[in-house]
Amino acid sequence: MRTDFEDLPAPVLAAVEARTGPILKAEPVSQGFNSEIGAHVSTESGTCFVKGLRADHKRVWTQRREAEVNPFLRGIAPALLWRIEEAGWDLLAFESLEGRHADYSPDSPDLPKAAELLRCLGEIGCPDIELRRAEQRMGRYVNHASDLDHFAGQSLLHTDLNNANVLVDATTAYLVDWAWATRGAAWLDAGYWVVWLIAAGGHEPAEAEQWAAEVPAWRSAPAAGVTAFAQATANLWEEIAGEDWDPWTARMVNGSRRWAEYRKSV
Template sequence: MTTTRTAFGDLPTSVHTAIEEHTGPLLKTETIAAGFNSEISARVHSTAGTCFIKGLRTDHPRAWTQRREAEVNPYLRGIAPALLWHLEAEGWHLLAFEALDGHHADYSPGSPDLPKVVATLGRLGETPCPQIELRHAEQWLLGYVTNPAQAQLFAGPALLHTDLNNENVLVDDERALLVDWAWATRGAAWLDAGYWAIWLMAAGGHTPESAEQWAARIPAWLTCPREGIDAFAHANANMWEEIAGPDPDPWTKRMLDAARSWSAYRSAL
């Protein structure tokens, strides 16, 4: 579900005042078009420097995702941009992150970004999962498996991102960082490598086999049983079938085709 955007300048004056208590006087704002989960998304320049601000109305159905991001961020040093501050004012909940100079990850075959993503997902796999409220992978995917018992293959103690859209991965000369932790989840450590494989195929140029070869560079992937990969591939195909519906837009159709392709590949092994 895409969220309608609100221009930063259209926020109530009282919200701008609350922001300036953290930033000092605002000098310039730049609207960010990428991303689906925020009503406000802007790069904000002020006398104190530059930050990235995202937000939702406090009565938005997904307002809880803002609080989830604020809760999980302290545990993501070196994996995600640091949260600088957050506030609630005049019916808005806003998060301010350090601004990054970089580009959205290029997932095409041969891209120099791919090893950086591997390194970051490897670090994430070594990060202890915080004791905060999170989705559980086995519960989230239960409705998409062939046999309910298969969902337990996705259970585990690891912290997962689960939404590895290339626009949620920012890359600079040295590293890749993961943004938009709205769907942070607790589950088996290898699942993010599996999610990434689908995004690689959807980007174009990657076969299921080559996508799995990239996934296999992430240490956690080597811990998953074959039956777990099979069940996960089939569950994602079912999930994207549901999301796509009878008349998907081109973006969703690309994801559906990738998930179907992977599921068929796993079935043929």
């Protein structure tokens, strides 16, 4: 459930204004449902993007994760401006990007920008901060425990390549929403991208993999690892979808299943 920015407790708003100066306008973002607060906040000195959760929210640890990883993401993600933990809320403010959500459809001019973004991410050394590990996150979803060995690694991964997390301008794509930053095998983010290209972009699996191959790390991914990842991802989305498939999760289940099916034939 979203909370309107203006409805935050007075001490929280006061703490924000102590950083930003008087708030002129707070416009909620329509996309994104993980955060309880998500808004573009304008003041005389400019606009920032603020996201937040209540301090007792079960995913409030993701706020710290985003804050800790942010300094390592220069050039590929908006900079963190401040974090406030006050009166039962945990807020992060980022510099505001002008871009729009990436279009993942075939022939979209955003695809080379997203591939370049993943290439740049691959060049960032994994910071020495607490991160989830890919093989742990996938632990319940693989068909064989030994599949997990393929997912372990020392690379920094984003793992939520939803096109709403990729903001593009005329030349460049940026990656927001690092809540699920993870340590794992270098090629995995290109793998997460494949699922979204199929499910959100309408690509055929072979086409989506051709885009993934624009990311250097993908080209040395072990074929058996990719096949195991496609299957595990399909299992994961089936669990998320549960009994009643809404149209959004149905797209993800069907897309990941199509990829897993395709992998049986390569």
